[in-house]
Amino acid sequence: ILNVEQSPQSLHVQEGDSTNFTCSFPSSNFYALHWYRWETAKSPEALFVMTLNGDEKKKGRISATLNTKEGYSYLYIKGSQPEDSATYLCAFEGTSYDKVIFGPGTSLSVIP
Amino acid sequence: NAGVTQTPKFRVLKTGQSMTLLCAQDMNHEYMYWYRQDPGMGLRLIHYSVGEGTTAKGEVPDGYNVSRLKKQNFLLGLESAAPSQTSVYFCASSPNTEAFFGQGTRLTVV
Numbered sequence: 001i002l003n004v005e006q007s008p009q010s011l012h013v014q015e016g017d018s019t020n021f022t023c024s025f026p027s028s029n030f031y032a033l034h035w036y037r038w039e040t041a042k043s044p045e046a047l048f049v050m051t052l053n054g055d056e057k058k059k060g061r062i063s064a065t066l067n068t069k070e071g072y073s074y075l076y077i078k079g080s081q082p083e084d085s086a087t088y089l090c091a092f093e094g095t096s097y098d099k100v101i102f103g104p105g106t107s108l109s110v111i112p
Numbered sequence: 113n114a115g116v117t118q119t120p121k122f123r124v125l126k127t128g129q130s131m132t133l134l135c136a137q138d139m140n141h142e143y144m145y146w147y148r149q150d151p152g153m154g155l156r157l158i159h160y161s162v163g164e165g166t167t168a169k170g171e172v173p174d175g176y177n178v179s180r181l182k183k184q185n186f187l188l189g190l191e192s193a194a195p196s197q198t199s200v201y202f203c204a205s206s207p208n209t210e211a212f213f214g215q216g217t218r219l220t221v222v
Contacts, residue, residue: 045213102155105155
């Protein structure tokens, strides 16, 4: 059974704070790791697709790193803004499986 | 380009009623998925399809059936709705890696 975990489950930060959270996934049969941003009552939108160990991706104030050998990815948000409030999902895609397994998400609330 | 479209957006069912949710994508993607999202549980895969005419069970398939008669459409059926199926349902399609999600269907079973 594949297990994709995210921590923390929820996070509250002050506007301007930087924050990060973790996605843990199986370290074997890795193909890609996806990060999504999901606002309440909207569909998840894709942030990053990461495929190589050591990958670092950046989109504005959001960045992500990938360690496939130990099976984790970090998502960083620099200078959090209220509009960053959302649930951040990661999803593992393995070489042996024809589907993507989502983690439960980290719910971020940025307090003005 | 419409992307992934789910219909209906909202529905209230009585216990025991049946219904079909439709997912349509116009991106010629091979892979399509149906997820349900419940508070505190994240997305859970119900069924998926790797191509026209194929379907497979996901993590929580009980109580649901699916069909993929045409590449662009993936139907999710509830034969006899139960209150435990109250949830938000998301459809997604994928060319291989990145997934594109529909807007969700909020289903309430009373």
